[in-house]
Amino acid sequence: MSSYTLYGTFLSMPCVKAGLMLDLCGLPYDYKHVNLRAGESKTPDFLKLNKWGQVPVLVADGTPMTQSGAILLELAAKTGKFDGANAEEKRQVREWLFWEADLFYPGIAATRAQRLFYNGPAEVIAFFKGRGERALGMLNEALTGKDYLVGKNPTVADIACYVTAAYASDAELSLDAYPAIQAWMKRMAALPGMKTPQEALPKPAA
Numbered sequence: 001m002s003s004y005t006l007y008g009t010f011l012s013m014p015c016v017k018a019g020l021m022l023d024l025c026g027l028p029y030d031y032k033h034v035n036l037r038a039g040e041s042k043t044p045d046f047l048k049l050n051k052w053g054q055v056p057v058l059v060a061d062g063t064p065m066t067q068s069g070a071i072l073l074e075l076a077a078k079t080g081k082f083d084g085a086n087a088e089e090k091r092q093v094r095e096w097l098f099w100e101a102d103l104f105y106p107g108i109a110a111t112r113a114q115r116l117f118y119n120g121p122a123e124v125i126a127f128f129k130g131r132g133e134r135a136l137g138m139l140n141e142a143l144t145g146k147d148y149l150v151g152k153n154p155t156v157a158d159i160a161c162y163v164t165a166a167y168a169s170d171a172e173l174s175l176d177a178y179p180a181i182q183a184w185m186k187r188m189a190a191l192p193g194m195k196t197p198q199e200a201l202p203k204p205a206a
């Protein structure tokens with residue numbers, strides 16, 4: 001049985017993606033909170049785990065893995081779960097995963113961070129929010145008439161996008177105008193092992 005340790009923070013959407021993927025795959029893991037504000041992701045020891053000084057890091061049997069999308073794909077490969085059913089589906093899953101990292105995640109996560117953590121300038125917030133809105137429209141269109149993004153079953157593409165969509169309200173974006181996203185989020189929430197993204201990772205004692 002492999003051993004997994006996830007380094008992360010409950011505030012981080014990429015960390016939530018890694019934690020939920022472990023849960024959905026039924027893989028138990030140890031969890032270590034990393035206090036970013038205290039500089040814990042920039043210590044020499046942490047930089048040995050991730051040269052970029054970021055969370056999440058998933059240490060699997062002693063091997064540190066970084067980048068949530070890469071972690072999701074690695075766990076999919078190890079478990080045989082949540083990837084496309086054939087070569088064409090796998091290709092589409094990767095397209096969606098990179099789309100999420102390129103347009104959807106920054107659109108929601110950067111808007112959220114600028115609003116909630118950095119008191120960012122209105123023009124910066126408007127720029128990222130516009131990208132988030134564009135991405136929501138694309139996601140809604142893709143999910144119209146379909147249960148999941150690729151094929152008939154949920155994949156890592158759905159998991160990454162689900163976590164990002166779950167934080168839309170933090171970016172002051174409503175899902176009211178996106179019925180296909182709302183229906184899909186209900187399906188995702190009902191998957192065995194799924195948790196509410198905001199409650200997926202332990203919070204440190206105050």
Ligand SMILES: N[C@@H](CCC(=O)N[C@@H](CS)C(=O)NCC(=O)O)C(=O)O
Nearest residue numbers: 012013014053054055056067068069
């Ligand atoms: N593309 C990376 C993004 C990771 C990331 O941005 N992590 C943030 C927390 S959400 C972080 O560690 N920030 C601290 C820093 O960059 O110094 C992923 O998906 O894992």
